[in-house]
Amino acid sequence: MSTPSPSPSSSPSSQPQPQPQSSSQSPSPIRVGALAPLSRPGWTEAGRHLLAGLELAVQETNAAGGIAGRPLELLVRDTAADPRRAEEAVDELDRLGAVALVGEYHSVAARAAAVRADARGLPFLCSSAVLDALTEEPTDRVARLAPPQSHGWRVYADFLLAGGHTRVAVATEPSVYWAAGTRILRDHLTPRGATVTELDARALSPGEIRDALAAGGATALLLLTGFPDPAVPIVAAVRRDPRLAGLLVGAPAGQPEFAEWAELLGEDGAAVPFLRYLPERPGPRAVRVGEELRVRLGAEPSFVAFEGHDTITVLAAALRAHGPDRPAVAASWPRTAVEGTRGEIRFDRPPGASFWQWTRPPVQITDRDPAAPARFRTLHTA
Incomplete structure (x- = not known):
């Protein structure tokens, strides 16, 4: 009850x-x-x-x-x-x-x-x-x-590196959570030869973020923002610009998991990798x-x-x-x-942890299939 x-x-x-x-x-x-x-x-x-x-x-x-x-x-x-x-x-x-x-x-x-x-x-x-x-x-x-965020987001960073993405941009908003995510990505990617560029999603419009990406040469944009705003307008702006046709759009926090993402973005919301805490089978x-x-x-x-x-x-x-x-x-x-x-x-209690933690939850990276956005594809498991 x-x-x-x-x-x-x-x-x-x-x-x-x-x-x-x-x-x-x-x-x-x-x-x-x-x-x-x-x-x-x-x-x-x-x-x-x-x-x-x-x-x-x-x-x-x-x-x-x-x-x-x-x-x-x-x-x-x-x-x-x-x-x-x-x-x-x-x-x-x-x-x-x-x-x-x-x-x-x-x-x-x-x-x-x-x-x-x-x-x-x-x-x-x-x-x-x-x-x-x-x-x-x-x-x-x-x-x-x-x-822990540090575990999942490092898995995501390794996924980016395996795909050849060494110039990463993050569209982010002020938040303890987003700041921690940016720090985890930078700490993991930078020693491996990658760069992480922050774009302030509060100060920049979706169009300004799109133009900054086109000028900066990033190969991946990660959405470290609220949903639906400003995540949805940013994705729409990026997807519809031919200059960014090869740009990977990612959402480690899991925004594409939910039906509202697909309802608002349709085909534009496909092929956006996110962290998902489910077993492969x-x-x-x-x-x-x-x-x-x-x-x-x-x-x-x-x-x-x-x-x-x-x-x-x-x-x-x-x-x-x-x-x-x-x-x-x-x-x-x-x-x-x-x-x-x-x-x-x-x-x-893993080293440094201040509370009890399930140490082996499943972690996978998933996206929505461009051929059928209602269907999910498992891209990587850890």
Whole structure:
């Protein structure tokens, strides 16, 4: 079950509220807080997919008897990609007695939520945000399913080098996430003889970016910008200029994964490589879950939907093994081994990491097939 999101509360309490038994003596639900970007300026399609995966896994858990007979109840809160709203949501979910926190797609909101959840003693299993520095201080309460940005984006940089792209331009906007991505690319590409040129997508119009690319001789343009604006107008401007016919347009953050990309750009949105966190060949579990998600979404499920489903699968296993107690859930991360839709999930602390991380999530580079933009092609796996 899930509970709609009211306006976030600004009067938090660190003590969970006990959940009374109903008059029929039905078992009280185990409350789980869920964060997702469900309104603008958040990437709402990503939020919808994330929520679909979370809700499907909750439904399956409850159909299988819940946690020792108690159902999971998902308390959904919209972050709109806003760090302050994420913090307020964590405060409210803490006050409502959530045993753990899950979700979030945007790194800036996830980082704010992780720091606040840790301060509240609330375990947080982050589904989809990739920013390396998800927490400011070492903590045992936070774990993450998505791969670190530094790993995925280095894979992407190697893909560019393998394709002969040593003159790379990035159209970027001010953001901790985009700045980290630019730094990862530059640090990986520059020692290997490549150059990375930044184009400010806030200061330059799509036409000015197009002209700068034509004059500068870049062979690849990476979109490190918001979606749909300014990413869509930039792609349209570049694709329709014959001077840039050989330019590779890439989107490491995954914008082309979602149906809205294809709807807005059509053929112009094909052949834009992006990072996708799915195995090359899905197993039976992933096929079954994918079919259920397809019905629920009315569209092809993205990797974000599978991340959402895996999140609840992991949390439910932790709750069954260790009980619905916050300290027990937090202590369970290094002892958890669960088969998800994308492989076996285990958590470790890589060198330098301040939280628990799934160390082997699948990483692939994919694009939309120019011959059939609704179809995806796997270009590279890592």
